[in-house]
Amino acid sequence: MIKNIKILQDKLKIDFSNNTEESFLNIWLRDHAKDDDSWDSRSNQRKIFTAKLDPKLYIKKAEIKDHGNSIDILWSDLNKSINYSSEFFTENLTKSKKKQNNLKIWASNDLDENIYTNFNDVITEDGYKSFLKKLYEYGFVVIQNCKTEMSSVEKIAKKIGYVRESIFGGLWSFESNEDKADSAYTQEELRPHTDSTYSNDAPGLQLLLCCNYKATGGESIMVDGFKIAEKIKNEKKEIYDLLTKVEVTGQYIGDGVFLEAKRPILKLNSDQQLTQVSFNNYDRAPFVMSEDKTKKFYHAIREFDLIANNKKYQWRRVLRPGDLLIFNNWRILHGRGSFSGDRKMSGCYINKEDFDSSCRIHKII
Numbered sequence: 001m002i003k004n005i006k007i008l009q010d011k012l013k014i015d016f017s018n019n020t021e022e023s024f025l026n027i028w029l030r031d032h033a034k035d036d037d038s039w040d041s042r043s044n045q046r047k048i049f050t051a052k053l054d055p056k057l058y059i060k061k062a063e064i065k066d067h068g069n070s071i072d073i074l075w076s077d078l079n080k081s082i083n084y085s086s087e088f089f090t091e092n093l094t095k096s097k098k099k100q101n102n103l104k105i106w107a108s109n110d111l112d113e114n115i116y117t118n119f120n121d122v123i124t125e126d127g128y129k130s131f132l133k134k135l136y137e138y139g140f141v142v143i144q145n146c147k148t149e150m151s152s153v154e155k156i157a158k159k160i161g162y163v164r165e166s167i168f169g170g171l172w173s174f175e176s177n178e179d180k181a182d183s184a185y186t187q188e189e190l191r192p193h194t195d196s197t198y199s200n201d202a203p204g205l206q207l208l209l210c211c212n213y214k215a216t217g218g219e220s221i222m223v224d225g226f227k228i229a230e231k232i233k234n235e236k237k238e239i240y241d242l243l244t245k246v247e248v249t250g251q252y253i254g255d256g257v258f259l260e261a262k263r264p265i266l267k268l269n270s271d272q273q274l275t276q277v278s279f280n281n282y283d284r285a286p287f288v289m290s291e292d293k294t295k296k297f298y299h300a301i302r303e304f305d306l307i308a309n310n311k312k313y314q315w316r317r318v319l320r321p322g323d324l325l326i327f328n329n330w331r332i333l334h335g336r337g338s339f340s341g342d343r344k345m346s347g348c349y350i351n352k353e354d355f356d357s358s359c360r361i362h363k364i365i
């Protein structure tokens with residue numbers, strides 16, 4: 001709610017009822033006007049030719065409306081006032097005043113039954129929202145009681161966004177049994193990693209449905225990459241800095257493709273916030289740096305990978321037929337314990353931007 005406003009030379013100062021204040025520049029406010037000439041409300045696109053706005057434009061008059069819920073502003077280049085809602089202002093506060101994300105960064109002891117949900121709940125509207133919130137907060141969820149067929153994967157994927165095509169196809173299945181010799185069907189432990197470090201836009205979500213399990217071992221492993229980052233940042237800042245800076249190259253060679261991409265293991269945005277964890281020791285390509293940097297790099301990945309492989313930071317559970325594991329591949333490292341017997345999984349990828357989109361639509365972010 002807006003308590004008071006003051007017109008200054010090149011900006012409008014607003015006092016909010018929670019006793020915070022913020023100033024908004026005239027040029028920025030004018031650029032965000034929502035009148036019919038400035039904004040296409042049907043397509044939610046800007047119409048205004050921003051470059052042609054008078055840099056010296058000013059506010060002729062400003063008035064609080066609707067008991068503090070909006071402000072009418074009369075601009076020097078318009079004849080009619082433009083209404084700006086109080087939400088518009090609060091949604092656009094400077095970074096330090098914005099609400100913080102509410103991720104639940106975890107080690108294995110921090111998790112409980114909360115990360116489980118039920119297929120029949122997820123496909124309802126309320127159930128979907130609470131599932132999505134958990135997925136956003138913890139980075140992974142197990143959906144139980146799914147039919148052990150591909151259609152379950154597709155149904156969940158389509159609730160969130162759409163199935164991503166990749167070198168593995170859209171919806172895929174893989175089976176491990178003792179008769180197959182190819183390393184792709186390995187039954188050794190798969191250490192925690194993120195997928196597609198060789199892709200410029202790694203998949204945001206991965207879905208894995210257990211369709212058959214007649215085996216011993218083979219538990220799924222989840223590790224919170226943000227927790228590893230937090231621990232290293234608190235305890236060994238120089239290693240953290242290195243992991244945020246050295247671009248590691250990942251590659252996929254085979255099946256008629258040669259994919260390559262590079263980014264730091266811990267990717268930060270311009271506000272120095274962690275946005276993506278990428279770590280796959282299997283897919284790391286050769287890349288060279290100075291001797292000194294190389295020694296530091298090996299020291300840093302030793303630190304990172306030993307935490308990822310420490311059971312204190314791992315959630316490890318055997319997925320039973322009908323369990324669908326879904327996780328954020330930009331945050332959670334996944335792996336699988338060694339096993340013997342038969343195991344069949346189906347799954348798919350979803351783009352990160354489509355996961356984010358669904359979170360925005362459901363007001364989770």
Ligand SMILES: [Fe+2]
Nearest residue numbers: 193194195334
């Ligand atoms: Fe993987």
